[in-house]
Amino acid sequence: MAQRHPNILILMPDQQRADCMGCAGHPQIRTPHMDRLTAEGMRFTHACTVSPLCMPARASFLSGLYVHNHDMWTNAGELFPEEESLFRRLGQHGYYTAHIGKSHYYEHGGFHLRVREPYMHARGFDAVHETTGPWATCRTDSYMTDLWRERGFLKAFRDDYEKRRRHPGIAVWPSPLPVELFLDSYIGAQAVRFLDEYERDEPFALFVGFGGPHEPWDAPGEYATMYDPGATPPRIEPCEPGPWVPEAAAAWQRSGRPAAMTEDDVRRLRANYYGKISLVDRWFGEILAACERKGALDDLLVAHWSDHGEMAGDHGLLHKSRFLESALRVPLTLRWPGRVPAGQTSAALAETVDLMPTILEAVGAEAPGSCLGKSLWPVVGDPAARVRDAAFSEIAHHGRRNVMVRTERHKYAVHEDGAGYLLYDLAEDPQERRNLIGHPAARGVEAALRERLLRFLCESQRVL
Numbered sequence: 001m002a003q004r005h006p007n008i009l010i011l012m013p014d015q016q017r018a019d020c021m022g023c024a025g026h027p028q029i030r031t032p033h034m035d036r037l038t039a040e041g042m043r044f045t046h047a048c049t050v051s052p053l054c055m056p057a058r059a060s061f062l063s064g065l066y067v068h069n070h071d072m073w074t075n076a077g078e079l080f081p082e083e084e085s086l087f088r089r090l091g092q093h094g095y096y097t098a099h100i101g102k103s104h105y106y107e108h109g110g111f112h113l114r115v116r117e118p119y120m121h122a123r124g125f126d127a128v129h130e131t132t133g134p135w136a137t138c139r140t141d142s143y144m145t146d147l148w149r150e151r152g153f154l155k156a157f158r159d160d161y162e163k164r165r166r167h168p169g170i171a172v173w174p175s176p177l178p179v180e181l182f183l184d185s186y187i188g189a190q191a192v193r194f195l196d197e198y199e200r201d202e203p204f205a206l207f208v209g210f211g212g213p214h215e216p217w218d219a220p221g222e223y224a225t226m227y228d229p230g231a232t233p234p235r236i237e238p239c240e241p242g243p244w245v246p247e248a249a250a251a252w253q254r255s256g257r258p259a260a261m262t263e264d265d266v267r268r269l270r271a272n273y274y275g276k277i278s279l280v281d282r283w284f285g286e287i288l289a290a291c292e293r294k295g296a297l298d299d300l301l302v303a304h305w306s307d308h309g310e311m312a313g314d315h316g317l318l319h320k321s322r323f324l325e326s327a328l329r330v331p332l333t334l335r336w337p338g339r340v341p342a343g344q345t346s347a348a349l350a351e352t353v354d355l356m357p358t359i360l361e362a363v364g365a366e367a368p369g370s371c372l373g374k375s376l377w378p379v380v381g382d383p384a385a386r387v388r389d390a391a392f393s394e395i396a397h398h399g400r401r402n403v404m405v406r407t408e409r410h411k412y413a414v415h416e417d418g419a420g421y422l423l424y425d426l427a428e429d430p431q432e433r434r435n436l437i438g439h440p441a442a443r444g445v446e447a448a449l450r451e452r453l454l455r456f457l458c459e460s461q462r463v464l
Contacts, residue, residue: 005094005363006301006336008205009291010355013280014054014102014133015214015320016306018047018329020277028231029274033284034331037304041335042344042380048391048406049308050353052320052327054104054133056394057307057352062086062105062123064356064371066394066460068403073396078106081122084368086356087205088124093365096202098127098194101187101209108136114143125207129190133211134183134218135161144186153177164216170258170265170318172217172272174224182220183211184276188283195290208287212276213310215319217268219275226275229267236326236431238316244439249421253435255398257316266313273312301362302335303355315432321397323404323413323422324432328393334380336362346383349391349408350376372460392456405453412449420446 018024021031023038024045051057055075056067063070063083070079079085087097099120106119113130120128132140138161148154156176164171179185191208198204219226238257241250284304291297309327311317320327332350334340339362353373360367361375374387393404404413404422411432413422423437423446436442 005203006299007203007291007296008090008095008359008363009287009300009302010205010207010359011210011284011287011302011304012208013210013213013277013306013331015212015308015310016277016280016331017309017312017326018045018331020213020274021331024331027233028227030278031281033281033288034304034333036288037284037302037333037335038343038345040337040342041302041333041340042346042383044332044334044350044376044379045345045347046391046408047305047330047332047350047352048328048393049306049330050351050392051394052308052322053395054307055107058104060353061305061307061355064353064368064373066353066372066392068394068401068457069372069460073394073401075104076107078119079123084370085124086359087207089356089360089365089368090205090363091124091126093360093363094202095205095363096127096200097125097205097207098129099125099207099209100129100191100194101131101207102133102211103130103209104133104136108132108140110139112141127194129194131183131187131211133214134216137183137211138162144183147186148177148181151181153181160218161216164218169260170217170269172265172268175218175220177220179221179223179279182279184280184283185220187211188280188286191283191287192290195287195294195296198294210280210283212280213273215269215273215310217272217276219272219279223275223279224272226278227271229264229271232267232270232274235263235266235270235313236315236433239433241435242439245435246419246421246438248419249435249437252421256322258318261313261316261318269318270312273310298337300336301339301359302333303359304331304333304335305352305355306330307352321395323393323395323402323406323411325426325430328404328406334358334376340380344383346379346385347408348376348379348383348386349388349406350379351388351391354387390452390456392453403453403457405449405456407449407452410445410449412446412453414450414453420450423449
C-alpha cells in the first residue's frame with residue numbers, strides 16, 4: 001500500500017451492540033450518520049470484542065495485546081508505562097494525536113481527571129480533554145463536571161444517579177440534564193471545537209470516546225421519548241439448559257438474571273438505549289460536518305467501533321461480561337474514500353485488537369512486534385477473504401477467568417480450570433438457546449475447539 005497521511009478519526013461509543021444501527025437491519029432505530037459511514041465504507045458484520053468489559057477491551061485496542069498479555073482482566077489497574085500504543089506509533093509517524101471523551105485506560109475515582117493527563121500523554125496523546133463514563137462521573141471530576149457545577153446541574157445529576165442506584169427495579173427515566181449538556185453532547189461538542197480550531201500542519205489522529213449508550217437508561221430530553229417501547233424488537237427469551245449440560249455449566253447459564261425484570265422493563269430500557277444511540281449518532285454527523293468544513297472529509301480515514309455490546313434483556317440478562325453475541329459482537333466500520341470500497345460488508349471474523357495494525361498499515365506505519373492483531377486490509381480488498389479462522393475473547397467473571405473461541409459456525413468457552421461451560425452451533429442456533437456443552441453428539445466439536453483454544457493461548461504468549 002502506497003504511503004499516505006490521511007487525517008484519522010476514531011469514533012467509539014461505549015457499549016453499542018452490533019445490531020443497533022439502521023445499516024445493520026435494525027427495524028426501529030434511526031442512525032443516519034452511522035449508516036452513512038457504512039454507505040461510504042465497509043462494515044464488518046462479525047467483529048468481536050476481545051473482552052466484553054470496558055477497561056480490558058480498551059487496553060487491548062490501545063496496545064494490540066490480548067487480556068492475558070496485558071493482565072487487565074477487570075475494570076482496575078492500568079497498562080504498564082513501557083507498553084506500545086497505537087497513538088504513540090501514530091505520533092512517531094508524523095501525526096498530532098488527540099483524545100476527547102472517555103478513555104478508561106486506568107481506574108477512575110476520587111480525583112480530577114486532569115491529574116492523570118501525564119499518563120495519557122505517555123500513552124501517546126498530544127492533546128487530552130478527558131471525561132469519565134456515566135457512572136464514574138458520580139465520583140470523579142473532569143472539565144465536564146466543572147461546567148456542570150458552574151451551570152448548577154452537577155448536584156442534580158449525582159442525586160439522580162444515587163436515586164437510580166437505590167431504585168428497587170429497572171431504573172428507566174430521562175436525565176435531569178438538558179440535551180446540550182448531556183455527557184455525549186459535551187464530548188461531541190468538544191470534538192467539533194477541536195476540529196474547527198485545528199490549524200496545525202501535521203495531520204490529526206483524533207479519538208472521540210463517547211460515554212453512551214452505556215447504561216443507566218437516562219437518555220435526555222426528546223431522546224428519552226424518541227422510540228416507542230411497544231415497538232421494540234422482542235428480546236431473546238431465557239431458556240433452561242438441557243439435561244446433558246453439567247450442573248456447573250447449567251448454574252452459569254441461569255446466573256445473573258435480575259429477578260424483578262419484566263417484559264415491560266426490557267421494552268422501556270431498550271427504547272431508552274436506542275435514544276442514547278441516536279444522540280451519539282447525531283454527534284457523528286456534527287463531527288463529520290466539522291471535518292467537511294475543514295476540507296478533511298475527502299481523505300478522512302474513519303473507524304467506528306465499540307468496546308463491547310449490551311445484553312439489553314436478551315437471555316434475561318443486562319449489561320455485558322458474557323460471551324453471548326449480544327455482548328460479544330460490536331460495530332466495526334472503516335471509511336476512507338478511494339481506499340475502502342464504498343457500500344461493502346464482510347462476514348469475515350474480526351477482533352477489536354485488529355484495529356491497531358489496520359490503521360497503522362493504512363498510513364504506512366509499522367505495527368510494533370508485540371502487536372497480536374491482524375490487519376484487515378486483505379478483507380478490505382476482497383470482502384470474501386479471511387485473515388483469521390477464529391476470534392477470541394477473555395473475561396474475569398465472578399472471580400474466575402474465562403476464555404472463548406468463536407469460529408464462523410461454533411462458539412466455545414472454558415473457565416480457568418479448563419472446564420467447558422458454553423458451546424453453541426451458531427448456524428443451527430443463532431440465538432444461542434441450546435447449550436451443547438456435555439452433549440454426546442458434540443464431543444468431537446468440543447475437542448476440536450479445545451485444541452484451537454489451546455493453540456491460541458500458546459501462540460499469543462510473549463516475554464514481558
